[in-house]
Amino acid sequence: MEIKLVKDILAANEVIAAQNKAFFTEHGVYVVNLMGSPGAGKTTLLERTIEGLKVRRKMAVIEGDIATSRDAERIAAHAIQAVQINTGGECHLDGNMVRGGLGELDFDGIELLVVENVGNLVCPAEFNIGEDVKVMICSVTEGDDKPLKYPLMFQVSSVLLLNKLDLLPHVEFDLERFRADALKVNPHLEVIPLSCKTGEGLDTWLRWLEESSATEGV
DSSP states (O other): OHHHHHHHHHHHHHHHHHHHHHHHHHTTOEEEEEEEOTTSSHHHHHHHHHHHHTTTSOEEEEEEESSOSHHHHHHHTTTSEEEEEEOTTOSSOOHHHHHHHHTTSOOTTOOEEEEEOOSOSSGGGGOOOSOSEEEEEEEGGGOTTHHHHSHHHHHHOSEEEEEOGGGGGGSOOOHHHHHHHHHHHOTTOEEEEOOTTTOTTHHHHHHHHHHHHHHTTO
C-alpha cells in the first residue's frame, strides 16, 4: 500500500509538471531546476549568474526553502523578480508548489527562470517541476564520496557544478576520484569545477547555460 501511495504521488506530480512545462513553453521561458545540499552555494551561484547574464538574458527566480525569505531577498537585491516558496517542512519543491508561485511573476519578456530547490541531496531529484534541465551544485567541503552515496541526484542532472574550488588546498578532496565516480553514475554528466568566490570556472558555466537555453529556442 505504501509503495502504491508513493507511485500515486509521483504520477500526480508528473501531470502538474507537464502543465508547468506547457506554460513555460508557451511563454518562451527556459527553466533550470537548481539542486544541491545546504551550504553548497546555490544562492551565491545564482547571484553570480545574474551578474554575468542579466544584460543578455531577462531572468526571474523562484526560491524554495523550508522557512524564511532570506534567499529571495538576496536575489531581489539584484533588481530581478524573485518569489519565495516556503514548504513548511517538505524537503523539496514539487510541480504544484512551483505552479502556485507562477502567478506571482510577470513573465512578459522573461527568458530564463531558475528555481532554487530546497537544500537536499535526495528528495528534489525525485520530483519534476516542469523544468528544461536539472543542474546540481556540490562543494569540495562536502567530501568526494557523494556521487556513490547519492546516485539519483547525479543521474538526473545534466550539469554538475563543483563549487568552492578555492578551498581545495585546505580540505581532503580527491577531485579526480569525485569526477570519475560522478561519470560512473552518469556518463553524460557535464562536470564544471568553479569558485563562486574567485570567479574561476564561472565563464564556463555561463557559456553552457547560454548555449543550452539558445538550443531550446530562448
